Amino acid sequence: MRAAVVTTFGGPEAVEIVDVAAPEPGDRQVRIKVAAGAVNPVDLALRAGVFGGAGETLGLGWDVAGTVDAVGPAAAWQVGDRVVALVPGVTGPLGAHAEYVVVDADAVAKAPATVDEVHAGTLPLNGLTAAQALDLLELAPGDSLLVTGAAGAVGGFAVQLAARRGITVTGQARAGDEELVRSLGAADFTAEGVAPKSVDAVLDAAMLGEPALEWVRDGGAFVSAQPGRQPAPVRGVRTEAVMVRADGARLADLAALVDEGALSLRVAGTYPLARAAEAHARLAEGGVRGRLVLVP
Structure with a gap:
């Protein structure tokens, strides 16, 4: 599968699209086939080296909207469920900006039913x-x-x-x-x-x-x-x-507010995963209202 990573720190040109093996879900985990995920300032900070990790491969992306693709033991989700999740952390080799991502089952919530996956991908973080x-x-x-x-x-x-x-x-x-x-x-x-x-x-x-x-x-x-x-x-x-933490139950509450019309999701633009560096450059320019979203 393809994933957006950084192996050296720098500007948007430091974002690389690499081919890696798709991750497998473990106990109480699910694998999500990613449909969309927002680019956030934390991704720019990781790319620039704010969190350290020089010499390592670091995965980009915290937001994911997509479909459950595989389920590990004791994970209360079904293949085919439309979901959203927060992929926490800034030091792993894979993030949410990939074709597949594995997350703990309790970090997952049903996606809002009233919006498309691009908009849903702006909600978690x-x-x-x-x-x-x-x-x-x-x-x-x-x-x-x-x-x-x-x-x-x-x-x-x-x-x-x-x-x-x-x-x-x-x-x-x-x-x-x-x-x-x-x-x-x-x-x-x-x-x-x-x-x-x-x-x-x-x-x-x-x-x-x-x-x-x-x-x-x-x-x-x-x-x-x-x-x-x-x-x-x-x-x-x-x-x-605030030190944001994954919380599937709370994320489900937020998704319900979206469906009630009480919480609006704003998309400023979309980019294919292959053009992740362009999305980083645009966000760095400032003045974006809503989120830029990567679509694998």
């Missing part, structure tokens, strides 16, 4: 990151939340999920994204570079760090969407970062 970040904030209905990077993938999901919980959301993004951010459920909008009102909490999807921390009231909460990117706590503000 960013949807779970947003949901798990909101859990860390521990907000109640009526509390106020600022989401930075609200027009992006994680930020957009966070706005929708928080608004659904009855949280009063202010979205921060480029001035031209106000209509989009409000359509996702934000009650208020603040353009980049404009200081918003004080809020109970910030979900920092734009990685602003300390400047965004200043917008949290004393004793509030701050969560970064990237591990290690949270600032030190001040004024009694609790600061954390």
Whole structure:
């Protein structure tokens, strides 16, 4: 099978398409024939060497939508099931950007029935990151939340999920994204570079760090969407970062919200797997609204 990997660090040209043996599922695992999977900033970071692993073959891709192709012992899935899954980790030789991928059965959820596989392939990583970040904030209905990077993938999901919980959301993004951010459920909008009102909490999807921390009231909460990117706590503000984890049950809840029309999936464009380097280059340029998706 074909897979996108890096063997040396660098720019988009470091992405290689290689032929490797298809993986076999073990105990409580399933193999998925990949139909689609989004390219995310974490893939660009891995390609550039942020996570280390020099001299190794590292697989790219965390998001997968496709069909169960083979089932290991004690895995409660059937061949032919349409599924989505998060393929966690940044150090393995194979990722989700491949023709087949093996994942633990409890990382898998039924794919949303109301969208195609390209859209479904944008859900796992960013949807779970947003949901798990909101859990860390521990907000109640009526509390106020600022989401930075609200027009992006994680930020957009966070706005929708928080608004659904009855949280009063202010979205921060480029001035031209106000209509989009409000359509996702934000009650208020603040353009980049404009200081918003004080809020109970910030979900920092734009990685602003300390400047965004200043917008949290004393004793509030701050969560970064990237591990290690949270600032030190001040004024009694609790600061954390979300370390996204695979969770099939939670992913199933998100898929159900998609089918209810309560969670929108945005695709900015598609690329065949063979052109993965082009997708990396386009994402690196910035300004992408929605996800770029690879289709094997």
